[in-house]
Amino acid sequence: MTDQAPAYHYAVIARALKIIDAGGPGLTLEGLAAEIGMSPAHFQRTFSAWVGVSPKKYQQYLAIGHARTLLAQRHTTLSAALEVGLSGTGRLHDLFLTWEAMAPGDYARGGAGLEIRWGWFDSPFGPALVMATDKGICGIGFADEIDAEAAMEDLVRRWPKAAYVEDRLAIAPMVDAAFGGRDTALHLIGAPFQVKVWEALLAIPSGHVTTYADIAGAIGHPAAHRAVGTAVGRNPISFLIPCHRALRRDGGLGGYHWGLERKRAMLAWEAARSEG
Template sequence: MNARLPLTAAMTPTAILQHDITPEGDDYEIVRRVVEKISLDYRDQPSLEVLAEAVGETPTGLQKLFTRWAGISPKGFLQAVTLDHARRLLSEGMPLLEASYEVGMSGPGRLHDLFVTHEAMSPGDYKTRGAGLTIRYGFHISPFGVALVMVTDRGLAGLAFNDAGDERAAFADMSGRWPNATFVEDMAATAPYAARIFDPARWRSEEKLRVVLIGTDFQVRVWQALLKIPMGRACSYSAIAADIGAPAASRAVGAAVGANPLSFVVPCHRALGKSGALTGYHWGVTRKRAMLGWEAGQLGA
């Protein structure tokens, strides 16, 4: 087994921040707390003043910070992606973008999405658990916390998220998927991918993102189905199962969605339970809600 974890004492959140590719890299921690409070208290429709007090910000400061981060105000986010709204969204078959009009958000000026070109490793390659494969990795600040980016010579192979201080756990989780691979810390190799993924201005067809899917045949089929879900829309596990020709396999689809190694890029955050509930997300339901809200902001930009 060649997998190793050469994270040193120097690889602390401070050290990672030295490689910050997002000027507002610290915003996510405040945003995360606001999203968490909204998620818990959405029935009370907390005001901007209440949200600001909860995170130690002034109302004006929070309004500016959150709007800069998401492209919509805290109120717009509350209206767009609370659990109640997500349930209604799916049950009525209403796209998130159309729902945004209903709650008074501005309409879209342009439609962005990750233009992804992907290939899958053969089932035989997957069965070797990464033997002979070199995976380069690096930690980068993203709109959703610290992002662990993993690449091979064929393209992006892994994208995970963690809060500052949990880098080791995130690496152990991801490297354990391909235990026979060789892992090399190489932020110079991963930085261009991180910059491409989180910069909406670069989401265009002439700059496609190269992705390699490493999983079982069934998992790859599910992940390919996820790539078909447009930004601003949601899809149920049962609908995904039907799309891949396995309508009775909703539970297996849910497991494959949970095993997705390319969070955000392969948009498993757009998959919802049958009732429309924002079901469990490997990197945290709060982060899932944040991604949906962030995307709503991009559509309204």
């Protein structure tokens, strides 16, 4: 793997995040680069290749309080977003995502009769396990906070009766499109309530956030905050269905199935790119 690979860049950022958390905002470029074991120039290039802003600027986005700043300044209520046509801007890199939901009866059968191809791929946020049917990508999971086997088990448990075929080559074109900012398709496999929540997540513009309460209101269940939170956490297509953009009402990050550090990094990456 060359140092130009997105997964390499994310690994550097993940390490930097831990150092920033421990050292605080006073870290200099030289100090941060030394902690990571790079020259300042190499570190700066790596940051720029991954997010397009300086390490100092990115430190601000990685700050724990940045989620609250996003909520105060870039809070999108989904009903307003839909009314003014923002649903399209919620797409990764302005990516046009089409999606199709599995029929409730088919979902209830645990994916029986469904063939799901899978493989491991490089992604902007580390090694990604991607699963897809003939209709589109149906699952994305990440491995580093948990190992590859656990990530596989996590996704397989969602559709236990499906037939799983390792076929990286077959799904590579749609994965390359998804992570490369080109058109792709999603296949949403979930219960009807879950699918409604996931569709609402797709309406959140990149670089913006919303709350679980807003999502509940947008899908017509304003009192169902907890159920919405559960459905957000069960989102099987991480990153493309942007559950990382959902925050608690007080601006807290809430949970993230693949690790809060990754959620913070995703929010920082999108905020930096939208302002850079």
